[in-house]
Amino acid sequence: MNHLDVQNRRVENGFRLTRVGVTGVRKPVVVQRNGRHNHVTALIDVFVDLPSTQKGSHMSRNVEIITEMIDESVREKVSSLEELSGKVCRELLDRHEYASYGEVNMVADYFLERVTGTGRRIMEPYKLMARATAKRGNGLMKLVGVEVEGMTACPCAMESVREQLEQRSPGLSEQARSLPVITHNQRNRTTLMMEVPEHVDIEADDLIAIVESSLSSPTYGILKRDDEAKVVMNAHENPKFVEDVVRDILGKILHRYEDLDDSVHVTVRSESEESIHKHNAFAERITTLGELRASDDQ
Amino acid sequence: MNHLDVQNRRVENGFRLTRVGVTGVRKPVVVQRNGRHNHVTALIDVFVDLPSTQKGSHMSRNVEIITEMIDESVREKVSSLEELSGKVCRELLDRHEYASYGEVNMVADYFLERVTGTGRRIMEPYKLMARATAKRGNGLMKLVGVEVEGMTACPCAMESVREQLEQRSPGLSEQARSLPVITHNQRNRTTLMMEVPEHVDIEADDLIAIVESSLSSPTYGILKRDDEAKVVMNAHENPKFVEDVVRDILGKILHRYEDLDDSVHVTVRSESEESIHKHNAFAERITTLGELRASDDQ
Amino acid sequence: MNHLDVQNRRVENGFRLTRVGVTGVRKPVVVQRNGRHNHVTALIDVFVDLPSTQKGSHMSRNVEIITEMIDESVREKVSSLEELSGKVCRELLDRHEYASYGEVNMVADYFLERVTGTGRRIMEPYKLMARATAKRGNGLMKLVGVEVEGMTACPCAMESVREQLEQRSPGLSEQARSLPVITHNQRNRTTLMMEVPEHVDIEADDLIAIVESSLSSPTYGILKRDDEAKVVMNAHENPKFVEDVVRDILGKILHRYEDLDDSVHVTVRSESEESIHKHNAFAERITTLGELRASDDQ
């Protein structure tokens, strides 16, 4: 044994480790999809497991692999962060010969062109999340995830206000009753992640569309006076709890991905930065398509 | 010269340094005021300047001073973070004999009992900021600051919506016109800081009250249905831009502190986490009481 | 049905939700243990699940419960964050009658008196984590966790340097060989969490001691010249990968908690902010005491 290779030494009282690797690696990545080049800055974590008999993981191999794969992605196009994650993950198992598990996580800022109610075009910011995991000998699983900011308007406060207004001035006219009722509204941050076998394709843009259409209203960087009024009215016509946001997303997922297998994992999280509180409201569902399809869930 | 005392060595090509010290020191602090003991966890930075002739500042003295002063604060009561900052600052100049400038910054979570519209009591969270600065030979200046979270409702979107509602259904009745009009509202974070000579007393609780009363509405941790409606209605009766929040605070400061000297520094910053955008709206005034009092400012 | 109670409405196409609640609630908490009063500021999240048939969770009950339990903790002493979490969790299930699962998470800054090598006393900062979870009808599980900052010195770079030094000046004397060899060292952040049934007591201070003694060296807020040399020498006499830190903790856990049941969950995470890289090194084990005790793990 090479006495210098500290990591390969056998250990006396070793324990198996679940994940060993590097976190917080920052890299410029180019993904090519639908004729567009997306240049993003990815924040990357990679891990393998470590058997009880081996003293250390070869940490430098992790960043070597990331660097090579990202260089290669320029020559051999990759079409998504999750595809790139998959390539890195496969290479992790190849070069950490002692490992039986590999994992790659990436997060990046991302932009899509949006058109406001009155026709203005603007690049809106989102976050992409990608993960690839593999057990040696088994196939590779990949996770496609998005984080979307938008707006929720509270249905409960809306009803409480309506009740108080009616108490205050009994006998409100039909016209007065038809006007939108004030409520608290706020910035909401919703995450949708789906985990599928490697060969299955999930388009992150579709996930963004599903989330954005499930909020009280999407939001926009530029809003002139008329746009602004439209967004506010839209939000008040669709008052939603975080619970509603999560459930509406689940419903759309069931419909949009009816061809996918029961085993597909789905995670939805919605958090509203409540304007009337200093804390947030939160709802979450962690499930599979199979569970969602079971009649007793609905 | 003791050859080991690296910091005291003379330097060949030295430059004067503006601030040298330690940042991110975390300490439990007790301040006693109005019969209450406030136990807070302070995050502390301390600095002195360094002449061009001295190689290094004695970093360990900084934390020694903090530790001793905080221990002492239990025996000899301190009534505020800024008083404690002042004591630490004076000691910095005593023990860094080469320094001509000392600075201490503290930030801490803080709580005040609040009563909601329907009478519920709750401890609401705020942030305290304290700073003490001293030039050797001159007096000590202290800064008292607060950060308050609350709610703003946008007056501009409210008018745009009103206009669109009137276009949609012309001839709105008096009754319909009297109803509160929807708008976007959101969490707002406002900072107020005043810097005064050491002997002048500014009560942080007063600053919190000034900020909280200048928002569209204060917010509360617990709100039952009726409370919630009251806060929402209150906010829509007081629609405010961040500009309005800052100006209302400035007006109240002028009135509340009319006995203070023209030289007192005032900083107000208000940031609304716009529910209709993914970015924030921001307004700021950095000034003195003297400037504010000058007729051409108003 | 009261038409105003929006949350209680039945939903047409509902889905079960895994967790619904509030996040980011900040509260001052007092825990009393071993004759000491610890005043901490806790950051609190609480959740219950939501059946598919119910439109919304009663969010305001969550903060009500937190507030009442914390008020009560002053009268009826609680001895730890996890005990308080357990009380809140039990109450969550009581008042959310539709829920079958409750969860409470708390995080707080925490301080312990430490003595440096040369006898100085100082309050060192740590983080406490507590969690309580309960399924209706089953007992309550509680998690006791700590986050500790300390120092790791890399054994691999130490050997590489030794090799290069020997190549540079072959025939190093016994004396020269006996000197400590340079390597990169850095701030390390390690987390240890144990999850046990409610009646089992785990002392957070013990977990802190286990972590701190498993690093290359603990670190201290105040170090005079002699202290500083001692800490540096100590760290270089105990060079450790993050893998070593995790394994040493696992070994100590096995020994310290040999009376606890096989089912107890243990999570250890160690992250070194590598001084020679801009990214971190990371190791983790998620396991049970039973797995650790199984001979094939070692």
Add this chain to the structure above:
Amino acid sequence: MNHLDVQNRRVENGFRLTRVGVTGVRKPVVVQRNGRHNHVTALIDVFVDLPSTQKGSHMSRNVEIITEMIDESVREKVSSLEELSGKVCRELLDRHEYASYGEVNMVADYFLERVTGTGRRIMEPYKLMARATAKRGNGLMKLVGVEVEGMTACPCAMESVREQLEQRSPGLSEQARSLPVITHNQRNRTTLMMEVPEHVDIEADDLIAIVESSLSSPTYGILKRDDEAKVVMNAHENPKFVEDVVRDILGKILHRYEDLDDSVHVTVRSESEESIHKHNAFAERITTLGELRASDDQ
């Protein structure tokens, strides 16, 4: 007056505001320099001042300008974030006709190819900072800034350890004395910013080179065993306090920019995440080239 234009309304008790605008705008930006296209994600704040007579600033114009300028930057190349900031700043004053001051701040991740001691190529991450400010009628000032991570090794602990080693084994041989002595080393984060008139060109890559060469050692994403030893030895041959880092940068700035005017502003900040403490060491100089050139500073 259009009753709807809320912002343009005159205010009764107005105060002048120092800065009003939007913060946290995220945009993809392309800058072209030396034949390279740099695709970065910029986080942008823009502000103008507001006279006491005007109720509100036109917030939506700010994002409109950013969006148009960034679209235009694709057609008419911009060579740096600070050039783009300057263009946005000029436009701010054009479209906020009531404003007398404009300010634009941008921050972005950035990458440069680096070669490690043994010849490996890797993209290393840095941060770019840009600012443009203008008073109406005066020229435009721009700030070029960089944040660089690297490594510092402490000279003081090195000497303390040397002393203790000599006490422990008196009569150390010449050979033993020639070996590098252990000390604490850690990740360091250093910022260098220069503010110059618009027409003066400062290359951010030069500032990065100046900072990186002033640390105990630069750091790299990939380091194989030999590289790692070289970086560690390099750092221990260049032990530095944060004070030394700042002063070495100041010396290099004086030499590199001897043609620039005395009025140029220079800010240098260095922060070491001390491996032996849980807090950081910090040094800063805020100055002008003129002050630095004055003989009494050195």
